[in-house]
Amino acid sequence: MRAFFTRSFVTPARIRFVLALLAMALAVGTACAGFLWSLDAVTRLRFAAPWLLYGLPLCGLAVAWLYRRFGSRAEGGNNLILDEIHEPGGGVPLAMAPLVLIGTVATHLFGGSAGREGTAVQLGGSLAHGLVDRLGLTGKARRLLLMGGVAAGFGAVFGTPLAGAVFAIEVLALGGLDLAALVPCLVAALVGDFGCRLWGAHHTLYPHISLPQTDPAGFAALLAKAALLGLASGVVARLFAEANHGVADLYKRFVANPLARPVIGGVLVIALTFAFGTQDYLGLGVLSAHPGAPTLPGFFVAGPDRWSWLIKLVFTVATLSAGFKGGEVTPLFFIGAGLGSALSLVLGLPVPLAAAVGMVALFGAAANTPVACAVMGLELFGIDAAPVLIVACVAGYLASGHGGIYLSQRIARPKWPRRSGGASLRAVRHVWL
Incomplete structure (x- = not known):
């Protein structure tokens, strides 16, 4: 039994994968903590100096130039990461992490109405892909580490690790939950959230919601x-x-x-x-x-x-x-x-x-x-x-219907019978249902 356990479950490749997953998630959590602190700082700075809004056009020009000069593929954002998980291609450039961090902080400093999830997911995907390349991971291990990066980023930036794990396995395809990836994504999301909180990052607090008592x-x-x-x-x-x-x-x-x-x-x-x-x-x-x-x-x-x-x-x-x-x-x-x-x-x-x-x-x-x-x-x-x-x-x-913010999502199970599965949202986005 011991020999079976050792040969089947504890292998050098799996140990290397687990260590890579933990290191990646901790790095993503740390990056998200710095990112959250930066957003809070630049938001308060903009409140103190409302005139910064007038620099938004120049900010956009500068960020667009940085992307064009140092990482044009990084423009694909979240959709690039989804495409790489579905079908490995040109890879996720490591430059995506600093570029999206600089671009997002600058956008908020000068008053753009944007969020933070895209930045966290791209930080996770970029750092995970860097490890994939360094370790030479392929196939299932490569895919799981990329999904773990998405889970770590999402879980850390919102302080919701359980949702981060489920998001990473659900966002790939409509109606498709890749449950085989749940454990590594859950581990990555928990470690990413821990790493973020370890640095003292704070998340938005919401009230406990109770339902009205009724018959x-x-x-x-x-x-x-x-x-x-x-x-x-x-x-x-x-x-x-x-x-x-x-x-x-x-x-x-x-x-x-x-x-x-x-x-x-x-x-x-x-x-x-x-x-x-x-x-x-x-x-x-x-x-x-x-x-x-x-x-x-x-x-x-x-x-x-x-x-x-x-x-x-x-x-x-x-x-x-x-x-x-x-x-x-x-x-x-x-x-x-x-x-x-x-x-x-x-x-x-x-x-x-x-x-x-x-x-x-x-x-x-x-x-x-x-x-x-x-x-x-x-x-x-x-x-x-x-x-x-x-x-x-x-x-x-x-x-x-069959639309959404991530056009690289696939349709695993159509929401409505008349829509066939397998296509991406990009291919069917002009049809409402």
């Missing part, structure tokens, strides 16, 4: 309201994704020089700021320069907010479609929580509950990761709200 009929009505909010979240998620991809396509069609696109986008963000008369919709949307400004945490404690979700959507599309760096997730959290707050009166739901449901359902619909987002909801809001979170995430996932 069975009332509970059924509550689930029905959660489903409606999930459906609305799915429609808005698809709207966001199509607007972001569509405006990016327009830039490519009419602005031949890629260095000019972020300059135009920066000017557009400045114009939107003047049009709405506020800088409240710049940056992450987690902190505010003054009391009463709409923020992601504020949706859980303030009264209903009708239009902040739509304004944030416009600012974020204007930023990301032009090529600024960051990610979509935290703005999607803001949009989802704001949408939940806006619909709380219509649906007769407590504002904190509606904000929590909208936050996870909209992101789950946009990323096509309903299981990961339901798990994230449990990590952030507690297990009491599990029934409504799960129902809303499933409803949002179905309502968003």
Whole structure:
């Protein structure tokens, strides 16, 4: 038995893989801690110096030049990492890590409306691929280490390691969960989160959400309201994704020089700021320069907010479609929580509950990761709200159709019978369902 165990499970190759996974995840967690600290610092600096917004066009130009000069393949971002996991090709350049870190911090310093998940995932994917090349890993080990990098980055940047592990195995394909990769992804996400917290990094705190006490009929009505909010979240998620991809396509069609696109986008963000008369919709949307400004945490404690979700959507599309760096997730959290707050009166739901449901359902619909987002909801809001979170995430996932923010996702199991599987979202994005 000992000989069988030794030959089958404890081999030099597996020991090397486990050590590489642990080292990579710890490095990703450390990088995410520095990244979170940097975002907080530059956000507060922008609050103290609002005039920095006028440097956004030059910031975009500088970052676009850096990518063009030192790592053009890194422009592929999250989609490049997904493509490499599906079908190994040209690799993930190690330059992606410093480039996306510099680009995202600069975007937030000068007021772009962007997130942080894209940066964390690309940090994880880039560092993991660097180890893959150094160790000469191929086949399954290569794929698992790349997925572990995604899990470590996502889990560390949001402080949700369980969701990070599930996200890494769910984001690759619609309706496909690669359960064989769950253990290494879970280990990577836990170690990445530990590494991030070890450096004292702080994450956004959310309230514990409890469901109203009611009878069975009332509970059924509550689930029905959660489903409606999930459906609305799915429609808005698809709207966001199509607007972001569509405006990016327009830039490519009419602005031949890629260095000019972020300059135009920066000017557009400045114009939107003047049009709405506020800088409240710049940056992450987690902190505010003054009391009463709409923020992601504020949706859980303030009264209903009708239009902040739509304004944030416009600012974020204007930023990301032009090529600024960051990610979509935290703005999607803001949009989802704001949408939940806006619909709380219509649906007769407590504002904190509606904000929590909208936050996870909209992101789950946009990323096509309903299981990961339901798990994230449990990590952030507690297990009491599990029934409504799960129902809303499933409803949002179905309502968003075969579209999403990651065009390199494959369709493993179509959401609707008339759509065939196997294609990427890029190939079917012009069909709503």
